Amino acid sequence: MEYVNLGRSGLSVSRLCLGTMNFGPITAEEDAFPIMDRAHELGINFFDTADTYGWHAGWGLTEEIVGRWFAQGGGRRDKTVIATKLYASQTDWPNDGRLSALHIRRACDASLRRLQTDHIDIYQAHHVDRDTPFEEFWEAMEVLRQQGKILYVGSSNFAGWHIAKAQETAKRRGTFGLVSEQSHYNLVYRAVELEVLPACQDYGLGVIPWSPLAGGLLGGILRKIDKGRTADERVTKELAKHRDKIERYEAFCDELGQDPALVALAWLLKQPGVTGPIIGPRTLDQLDGTAKALEVDLDDKALAGLDEIFPGHRTAPEDYAW
Numbered sequence: 001m002e003y004v005n006l007g008r009s010g011l012s013v014s015r016l017c018l019g020t021m022n023f024g025p026i027t028a029e030e031d032a033f034p035i036m037d038r039a040h041e042l043g044i045n046f047f048d049t050a051d052t053y054g055w056h057a058g059w060g061l062t063e064e065i066v067g068r069w070f071a072q073g074g075g076r077r078d079k080t081v082i083a084t085k086l087y088a089s090q091t092d093w094p095n096d097g098r099l100s101a102l103h104i105r106r107a108c109d110a111s112l113r114r115l116q117t118d119h120i121d122i123y124q125a126h127h128v129d130r131d132t133p134f135e136e137f138w139e140a141m142e143v144l145r146q147q148g149k150i151l152y153v154g155s156s157n158f159a160g161w162h163i164a165k166a167q168e169t170a171k172r173r174g175t176f177g178l179v180s181e182q183s184h185y186n187l188v189y190r191a192v193e194l195e196v197l198p199a200c201q202d203y204g205l206g207v208i209p210w211s212p213l214a215g216g217l218l219g220g221i222l223r224k225i226d227k228g229r230t231a232d233e234r235v236t237k238e239l240a241k242h243r244d245k246i247e248r249y250e251a252f253c254d255e256l257g258q259d260p261a262l263v264a265l266a267w268l269l270k271q272p273g274v275t276g277p278i279i280g281p282r283t284l285d286q287l288d289g290t291a292k293a294l295e296v297d298l299d300d301k302a303l304a305g306l307d308e309i310f311p312g313h314r315t316a317p318e319d320y321a322w
Contacts, residue, residue, distance in 0.1 A: 001014050001015070001016075001042060001043025001044065001294070002014070002015045002294060003015070003043075003045075004206075004275055004276070005206075006122075006152070006179055006180055006206040006275055007179045007180055007200075007204050007205045007206035007275070008179070008204030008205075009152060009176075009179045009206075011081065011121070011122075011151075011152065011179070012045075013045060013046040013081050013206075013275060013276065014043055014044045014045050014046045014276060015269060015275070015276040015294065016044055016046070016265075016276050016277065016279055016290070016291065016293070016294070017044075017046040017047070017048050017083075017208055017275075017276050017277065017278045017279065018035075018036070018039045018044050018046065018047045018048065018278075018279060018281075018287075019048050019049075019210070019278040019279055019280035020032070020036075020047060020048065020049045020053065020062050020065070020066060020280075021049075021050070021053050021062065021280055022280055022281070022282045023035075023053070023061075023062045023065045023066070024053065024054045024055075024057045024058065024061035024062045024064075024065055025053075025054060025055050025056065025057045025061075026282055027282050027283070029065050029068070031283070031284075032065050032069070033069050033072075034284055035281060035283070035284055035287055036066070036069050036076075037076075038284055038287055038288070039287065040076070040079055040080075042287070042288075042291050044291075045079055045080060045081050046080075046081045046083070046276065047066065047080050047081070047082050047083065048083045048084075048085075048182075048208070048278050049062050049063055049066055049082070049083070049084045049085075049115075050062070050063075050084055050085035050086075050124075050126060051063060051084060051085065051086050051088070051107055051110065051111050051114075052085075052088045052126070059090050060110070060111075060114050063084060063111055063114035063115050064114045066082070066115055067114050067115040067116035067117070068116070070115065070116050070117060071116050077117055080121075081121045081122065082115065082117065082120060082121050082122070083120075083121060083122035083123075083124055083154065083180075084111050084115065084120055084122075084123065084124065085123075085124040085125070085126040085156060085182075086099075086103070086104065086107035086108070086111070086123070086124075086125065086126060087099060087125055087126035087127045087129070088126060088127075098129045098131065098132060099125055099129035099132045099136075099137050099140075100129075100132050100136065100140075101136050101137075101139065101140035104137070104140040104141065104144070105140060105143075105144070108120065108123065108144055108149055108150065109149075112149060118148070118149075119148055119149055119150060119151060120149065120150045120151070121150075121151050121152060122150075122151070122152045122153070122154045122179065122180060123141070123144065123150040123152070123153055123154070124153070124154035124155060124156050124180070124182065125137070125153075125154070125155050125156060125158075126156050126157065127156065127157045128155070128157065128158050128159070128162045134165055134166050134169035134170075135169060135173075137166075138166075138169055138170055138173055138175060139173075141153050141175075142173070142175055152176075152179040152180070153176075153177070153178055153179065154178060154179055154180035154181065154182065154205075154208075155178050155180070155181050155182070155205075156181065156182035156183070156210075157182070157183070157184070158181055158183075158196070159195065159196065160194070160195030160196045160198065160199035160316075161195070161199075163178065163181060163196065163199040163200065163203060163205065164199055164203070166178055167203045177203070178203070178205055179205060179206065180205055180206040180207070180208055180275065181196065181200050181205045181206075181207055181208070182208045182209075182210050182278070183196055183197075183207060183208075183209060183210070184209070184210055184211055185197075185207070185209035185210075185211075185212070185268065185271075185274075186209065186211060186212050186213065186214045186218060186264060186268065187214070187218055187249070187264055187267055187306060187309075187310040188214040188217055188218065188242060188245070188310060189211075189214060190310065190312040190313055191313065192207075193312050193313040193314075193315070194313045194315065194316045194319055195315070195316050197271075197272070197273055197315075198315045198316075200273050201272060201273045205273075206273070206274075206275035207271075207273045207274045207275060208274075208275055208276065208277070208278060209268050209274060209277040209278065210277075210278045211278075212264060212265055212268050212277035212278065212279070213261055213264050213265075214238070214264075215234065215235055215238060216231065216235050217235065217238055217239060217242060217246055218246075218249065218260055218261065218263075218264035219260060219261040219264070220250060220253075220259060220260040220261060221235065221239060221246065222246060222247065222250050223250065223260075245309055245310060248309045249306075249309050249310070252305055252306070252309060256302060258296055259289075259292075261289075261290065261293075262289075262290075262292055262293045262296045263296060263298070263306075265277055265279070265290065265293035265296075266293050266294075266296035266297070266298050267298060267303070267306055269293070269294070270298055270303060
């Protein structure tokens with residue numbers, strides 16, 4: 001396993017981040033435990049979750065599963081850099097959601113209880129809250145850090161100017177600011193290259209791409225369909241929009257002699273500012289297979305070929321102006 005510092009921080013994390021979103025709704029608890037144990041065996045020390053995960057199976061269920069895994073002992077908590085997120089509302093009751101100081105305090109305490117830990121390593125805003133000033137956001141996060149409940153603060157789904165505003169506010173307050181940004185980033189969806197990635201690089205945030213396989217589009221979907229496997233309605237619609245590119249992509253992966261999913265992950269690992277993509281295995285076999293992405297070395301010719309299939313963006317404004 002390779003390790004890098006998360007952004008400008010001194011925190012060392014693995015180049016693959018274990019996403020836990022499937023634990024509970026799709027992967028049963030008794031199957032999730034061996035996956036997390038295996039992640040440690042592979043050297044993955046960076047786990048990501050959120051207070052919303054569990055969805056229809058139960059709000060916070062995924063954090064509870066991770067917490068019960070921690071509770072087994074054996075150094076599981078100490079070996080894990082745990083990141084969780086807050087923002088969404090469980091109910092329509094006022095203040096049950098977003099990034100007010102009140103909700104930040106309540107959400108953090110609830111996540112700590114579910115995770116059965118005394119602190120969260122990286123506490124992330126799951127979305128920007130346009131109705132809460134960053135002064136309030138940072139004051140609440142500073143209190144949590146002073147209390148020892150969190151160590152670092154991260155963001156997710158922020159625009160470039162949100163990151164700039166957050167960091168400039170933190171600077172005025174004399175605090176460290178954001179250490180990471182989780183963004184929707186993969187070969188198919190590269191819009192963050194316009195302003196989010198440049199902002200992260202300038203302010204020293206580590207980029208943690210979510211949905212690195214574009215919801216399955218980059219995971220060899222055509223081969224799976226040919227073998228009789230079906231895709232859900234959303235993926236089917238996305239495939240219809242991008243089928244020509246996906247056909248070219250899978251043919252290109254054949255030329256490389258590599259699995260499409262591994263190529264997609266290896267490409268992200270080559271992108272400037274990327275700490276590591278979030279992988280979301282449902283089974284042990286999927287985890288073992290995905291970990292092989294670190295062994296795929298894409299040369300300049302391969303990277304150029306991928307850019308030809310999936311054109312990216314130059315930094316704004318040069319992408320659309322001069």
